[in-house]
Amino acid sequence: MMRVARGARRVLGALAIAAAVIALLALSSRVVMPKNNQTEFGQINAAANGVMGEPADTIDVLFLGDSEAFSSFSPLQLWGEQGITSYVCATSAQRLYYTTSLLARALENQGPRVVVLETNCIFSPMSVGDAAMRALSDLFPVFEYHNRWKSLTVDDFVGPVRATWADDLKGFRLDHATQVKPADATTYMQETDDVQRLSRFNWLYLQEIKRMCDAAGARLVLVSTPSTVNWNMARHRGMAQAASELMVDYYDLNVGDTKVEIDWSSETYDAGDHLNLSGAQKVTSAVGKILRGSYDIADHRQDAAYDGWNDAYARYRQRLSQLGAATS
Amino acid sequence: MKSYFSLMVLGLFVPAAVALYQLAPRRARPLVLLAASYAFFWSISGKLLAFLLFSTLSVWATGLVLEELQRRRAAEMRDPDVDRRVVKRRFARYMRAAVAACVVANLGVLAALKYLAFFEAVAAPLLAPLGIEVPQGGLRLGVPIGISFYTLSAVSYVVDVYRKTSPADHNPVRLALFLAFFPQIMEGPIARYNETACSLWSGRPVTAENLFGGTARALWGLAKKLIVADRVNVFVKTVFDGSASVDGGVVALAAVLYTIQLYCDFSGTMDFAVGVGRIFGTRLPENFRQPFASRTASEFWQRWHVTLGAWFRDYVFYPVSLSKPIKRLTNGSRHLLGNRMGPLAASGVALACVWFGNGLWHGAGGQYLLFGAYYFVLIWLGGLMAPLAERLCPRLGIDHDGAAWHAWQRGRTLVVIFIGELIFRASSAPEALGLLGTLASGFSLASFADGTVFSMGMDAADFGVVACAVAVLAAVGRLRERGAHPVRRAWELPVPVRAAAMVALAFVIVIFGAYGGSYVPVDPMYAQF
Amino acid sequence: MDAILDILEDLKSGEDYRGRTDLVDARVLDSLTILALTSELEDTFDISIPAVEIVAANFNSLEAIWAMVQRLRDEDF
Numbered sequence: 001m002m003r004v005a006r007g008a009r010r011v012l013g014a015l016a017i018a019a020a021v022i023a024l025l026a027l028s029s030r031v032v033m034p035k036n037n038q039t040e041f042g043q044i045n046a047a048a049n050g051v052m053g054e055p056a057d058t059i060d061v062l063f064l065g066d067s068e069a070f071s072s073f074s075p076l077q078l079w080g081e082q083g084i085t086s087y088v089c090a091t092s093a094q095r096l097y098y099t100t101s102l103l104a105r106a107l108e109n110q111g112p113r114v115v116v117l118e119t120n121c122i123f124s125p126m127s128v129g130d131a132a133m134r135a136l137s138d139l140f141p142v143f144e145y146h147n148r149w150k151s152l153t154v155d156d157f158v159g160p161v162r163a164t165w166a167d168d169l170k171g172f173r174l175d176h177a178t179q180v181k182p183a184d185a186t187t188y189m190q191e192t193d194d195v196q197r198l199s200r201f202n203w204l205y206l207q208e209i210k211r212m213c214d215a216a217g218a219r220l221v222l223v224s225t226p227s228t229v230n231w232n233m234a235r236h237r238g239m240a241q242a243a244s245e246l247m248v249d250y251y252d253l254n255v256g257d258t259k260v261e262i263d264w265s266s267e268t269y270d271a272g273d274h275l276n277l278s279g280a281q282k283v284t285s286a287v288g289k290i291l292r293g294s295y296d297i298a299d300h301r302q303d304a305a306y307d308g309w310n311d312a313y314a315r316y317r318q319r320l321s322q323l324g325a326a327t328s
Numbered sequence: 329m330k331s332y333f334s335l336m337v338l339g340l341f342v343p344a345a346v347a348l349y350q351l352a353p354r355r356a357r358p359l360v361l362l363a364a365s366y367a368f369f370w371s372i373s374g375k376l377l378a379f380l381l382f383s384t385l386s387v388w389a390t391g392l393v394l395e396e397l398q399r400r401r402a403a404e405m406r407d408p409d410v411d412r413r414v415v416k417r418r419f420a421r422y423m424r425a426a427v428a429a430c431v432v433a434n435l436g437v438l439a440a441l442k443y444l445a446f447f448e449a450v451a452a453p454l455l456a457p458l459g460i461e462v463p464q465g466g467l468r469l470g471v472p473i474g475i476s477f478y479t480l481s482a483v484s485y486v487v488d489v490y491r492k493t494s495p496a497d498h499n500p501v502r503l504a505l506f507l508a509f510f511p512q513i514m515e516g517p518i519a520r521y522n523e524t525a526c527s528l529w530s531g532r533p534v535t536a537e538n539l540f541g542g543t544a545r546a547l548w549g550l551a552k553k554l555i556v557a558d559r560v561n562v563f564v565k566t567v568f569d570g571s572a573s574v575d576g577g578v579v580a581l582a583a584v585l586y587t588i589q590l591y592c593d594f595s596g597t598m599d600f601a602v603g604v605g606r607i608f609g610t611r612l613p614e615n616f617r618q619p620f621a622s623r624t625a626s627e628f629w630q631r632w633h634v635t636l637g638a639w640f641r642d643y644v645f646y647p648v649s650l651s652k653p654i655k656r657l658t659n660g661s662r663h664l665l666g667n668r669m670g671p672l673a674a675s676g677v678a679l680a681c682v683w684f685g686n687g688l689w690h691g692a693g694g695q696y697l698l699f700g701a702y703y704f705v706l707i708w709l710g711g712l713m714a715p716l717a718e719r720l721c722p723r724l725g726i727d728h729d730g731a732a733w734h735a736w737q738r739g740r741t742l743v744v745i746f747i748g749e750l751i752f753r754a755s756s757a758p759e760a761l762g763l764l765g766t767l768a769s770g771f772s773l774a775s776f777a778d779g780t781v782f783s784m785g786m787d788a789a790d791f792g793v794v795a796c797a798v799a800v801l802a803a804v805g806r807l808r809e810r811g812a813h814p815v816r817r818a819w820e821l822p823v824p825v826r827a828a829a830m831v832a833l834a835f836v837i838v839i840f841g842a843y844g845g846s847y848v849p850v851d852p853m854y855a856q857f
Numbered sequence: 858m859d860a861i862l863d864i865l866e867d868l869k870s871g872e873d874y875r876g877r878t879d880l881v882d883a884r885v886l887d888s889l890t891i892l893a894l895t896s897e898l899e900d901t902f903d904i905s906i907p908a909v910e911i912v913a914a915n916f917n918s919l920e921a922i923w924a925m926v927q928r929l930r931d932e933d934f
Binding site: 142143 | 507828
C-alpha cells in the first residue's frame with residue numbers, strides 16, 4: 001500500500017513538474033513573441049513572415065524556398081503582367097523544416113491556389129537536431145525569441161500579438177538588382193547519367209508539404225530557377241523522379257521546353273549562384289505564363305478590392321526606375 | 329557538430345541510454361554502456377574506432393604479459409639457490425621492455441595521427457638545406473575523438489600494472505568500458521583504472537537520488553556553457569580571429585573573457601560528465617577545484633584540469649626525477665647548492681619534460697609550446713624563489729600568512745593566468761607574442777570610454793549577464809574554499825524545492841542561453857585537444 | 858623515525874608532522890618537497906627509492922614513510 005502511495009506521489013510529482021515547465025514555456029513565449037511581425041518589433045525573417053500581414057484570402061500563389069526564390073520571383077511583376085496576387089516566403093539557406101513552418105503560418109490566413117516550391121532547398125542537408133529545434137520553436141516560440149529579453153517593453157507583457165505588416169516587395173529582394181558578376185556556363189547542365197537522390201529525411205518533409213497543400217486545397221508545384229552553381233543534370237533527374245513519385249508538376253527552368261534563356265554574362269550578380277534583376281524579370285515572366293496557362297488563377301487587375309496591389313505596383317515601378325532598370 | 333550539449337544528445341541519446349541501462353539485467357548493464365559509448369564514438373569518428381580498439385587491446389595484452397612476468401619472477405625467487413638480485417634485474421628488464429613497447433606504440437599512434445603534420449612542417453625548413461625533402465600533410469586520416477584523453481588513461485593503466493598499483497585486468501570488455509565511457513571520451517576527466525573501472529562494471533541501478541543529483545549537475549554545466557561560455561565566445565572570436573586591429577585594453581579584456589569562457593566551457597562539460605557518470609552510479613574524478621583561488625602558478629595546476637596535472641606528475645615528473653641520470657644530477661647539485669636548492673635545481677629537468685609534454689599535449693602548435701615554456705619558467709622560478717621569499721617577508725614586515733599577502737598572491741596569479749590563456753588562444757606563437765606586445769605597449773582604455781567594446785559581439789546587457797554569472801560562480805567557489813558544501817546543503821532541502829530550483833535553472837538557460845539567432849553553436853573547446 | 862621528522866622539518870618548517878595521516882592528501886607535501894625528501898631519505902638510509910614508491914599511501918604519514926624506508930632497506934640487504 002505504501003509502495004503504491006509512494007509511486008503515485010512520484011508520478012504526480014513528475015506531472016506537476018511537467019505542467020510547471022509547460023506553463024513557464026508558454027507564458028514566456030507569449031512575452032517574448034514580437035508584438036507585430038516587423039523587424040522593429042524583433043521579428044525574425046520579417047519579409048518572409050510578412051505574408052501574415054496580408055488581408056485574408058487574398059494571396060493566390062505562395063512562393064517558398066531559399067535565396068534562389070527571393071532573388072528570382074517578383075510578385076509585383078507578376079501582378080503587373082498577369083494580375084496574379086502572390087507572396088514570396090523565402091529565407092536564406094532555407095531548410096525544409098522551416099519551409100513547413102512558414103507554409104503553416106501562411107495557410108492560417110490564406111487559401112492559395114498554387115504553392116510553388118523552389119527546388120534548391122529540397123536538396124539542402126538537414127540535421128535531425130536542427131529540425132527538432134525548429135519543431136520545438138514552433139511549439140514554444142521562446143526558443144526562437146528568447147534573445148528578446150534584452151529589448152522587452154511593457155507592451156510585450158500586456159499587449160497582444162498582431163501581424164499587420166507586409167513587405168512592400170511582397171518578399172522579393174532588390175539588394176543586388178543591378179550588380180553584375182558573370183558566370184562560367186561551360187559545364188552548365190552537362191549531360192550525365194547520375195541521379196542525385198533526396199535523402200530520406202528530406203523526402204519525408206517534402207511529402208509533408210504535399211500533404212499540407214492537399215489539405216488546404218492548393219496545388220503544389222516544383223520549380224527550379226536557373227543557376228549554374230546550384231543546378232545540374234543529376235539534380236534535374238533526381239527532382240523529376242521525386243516529382244513524379246509525389247505526383248506534382250515540375251518545371252525546370254534550366255533545361256528543356258521550360259528553359260529560360262539567361263545571359264550568364266550579365267544576368268547574375270554572383271557568378272551564377274543567383275540572378276540579378278534582369279534575370280529575375282525573365283524568370284518571373286516565364287513563371288507567370290506557366291501559372292496563367294496551366295492553373296486556374298484569377299486575374300484581379302480589374303477588381304477594386306485589390307487596389308492596394310495597384311498602389312504597391314506603382315511604387316515598385318518607381319523603385320525600379322530609380323535603380324535605372326528597365327520597367328517594361 | 330560534436331558536442332554533448334546538443335538536442336540529440338541531451339534529449340534523446342542520454343535518456344535512451346539511461347532507460348536501456350536501467351531496464352537491462354545487472355550483468356548486461358555495463359555492456360549497454362559500452363555499446364552506447366561505441367555508438368557515440370562511431371557517430372563522431374566512424375571507422376577511427378579502430379584506434380580506440382587498438383589501444384584497448386594493446387594495454388589489455390600488455391597487462392596480462394606483465395602479470396605473467398610477475399608470477400614467473402615470484403616463482404623463480406622462491407628457489408633458494410638463485411641470486412635474487414640477478415633474477416630481479418632480469419625480470420625488471422623484461423617488464424620494462426613490455427611496458428615501453430606498449431607505451432611507445434600508443435603514444436606513437438597519438439603522435440602519428442595528431443602531430444605528424446606539425447612535425448613535418450617544423451622539420452621541412454630545418455632539413456631543406458641538407459637536401460632532404462620532408463613530405464607534408466601527415467597521415468590524412470583524421471584524429472579520433474578523445475585520443476589525447478583515452479591514450480593517457482590507457483598508458484596510466486599499463487604503468488599502474490607495472491608498478492603493481494592495480495592488478496592486471498583479465499577482462500578486455502571491462503577495460504574497454506573504462507577507456508570508452510562516453511561522458512569522458514571527449515574531454516576527460518582522465519581517470520585511473522582504480523578510480524572508475526570496477527565501478528563502471530558493477531552495473532549499479534539508477535537510483536532516484538543519483539538521477540536527480542546527476543541531472544542537476546549536468547544542468548549546472550549546461551548553464552555555464554550556454555549562458556556564459558557561448559556568449560563570451562562571440563567577443564573572443566572577434567578579437568582573436570577577426571582582422572581588425574585592437575588596442576591593448578581590448579586585448580586585456582579579451583584575455584580575461586577568454587579565461588572565463590574556457591573555464592565555463594570546460595568545467596561545464598566536466599559537470600555534464602560527472603553528472604551523467606553519477607546517473608550511472610559511478611563517481612568520476614573532479615577536474616576543477618576553485619582554480620582562481622590559487623596563490624601560485626604551481627597551485628593553479630593542481631586546481632585546473634586536475635587529472636591532467638596529476639597524470640603528468642605521476643607518469644612524467646616522478647619517473648623522470650627519480651631516474652638514474654637525474655638522481656645523479658640531483659646529488660651533484662646538492663653538493664653544490666645545498667640540500668634545498670640542489671633537488672629543486674635538478675627537478676628543473678623533470679619540470680621541463682612535464683611542461684613540454686603539457687604544452688604539446690594541448691596541440692600541435694608553437695603557441696602551445698610557448699604556453700608550456702611560460703608555465704615552466706614561472707613554476708620553476710617560483711619554486712627556487714620560495715625559500716628566499718620566506719626569509720625576506722619578515723624582514724620587509726610582510727605577514728606571510730596574512731590575508732593581505734594572500735590577496736596579493738591571488739591577484740598576481742590571476743594576471744599570470746590571464747596572460748597564459750592569451751598565449752593559449754592565439755593561433756600561433758608569433759601571434760601570441762604580437763598580442764602580448766600590443767598588451768604591453770598599446771594599452772589604453774579608449775575602447776572602453778567610447779563604447780567600442782560593446783559592439784564587438786557583446787552589448788552592455790550581455791556583459792551584465794556575464795558579470796552576474798561570474799558573481800554567482802565566485803560566491804559558490806568562495807563557499808567551497810572555506811570548506812562549506814553549498815550543494816550538499818541545498819540537497820537536503822525537500823524534493824519540491826529542489827525540483828523547483830532545477831526547473832528555474834532550466835528556464836534561466838532557455839531565456840539567457842546564447843543560442844539561436846546570430847549565435848553559432850560552439851563545440852566543447854577541450855575536445856579539439 | 859625521528860630522523861625522518863628532522864628531515865621534514867628541515868625541508869619545510871612550521872608544520873606539525875606527527876600524528877597526521879594526510880600529508881599528501883592535504884597537500885602539505887607537494888611534489889617538489891617529496892622529491893627533496895626522497896633525495897634526503899636515500900642519502901640518510903642508503904636506499905634507492907624508485908618511482909613506483911611515490912604514491913600517497915607511502916607518504917601520507919610519518920609511520921608510512923618509515924615503513925617504506927624499512928621495507929626498501931630489507932629488500933636490498
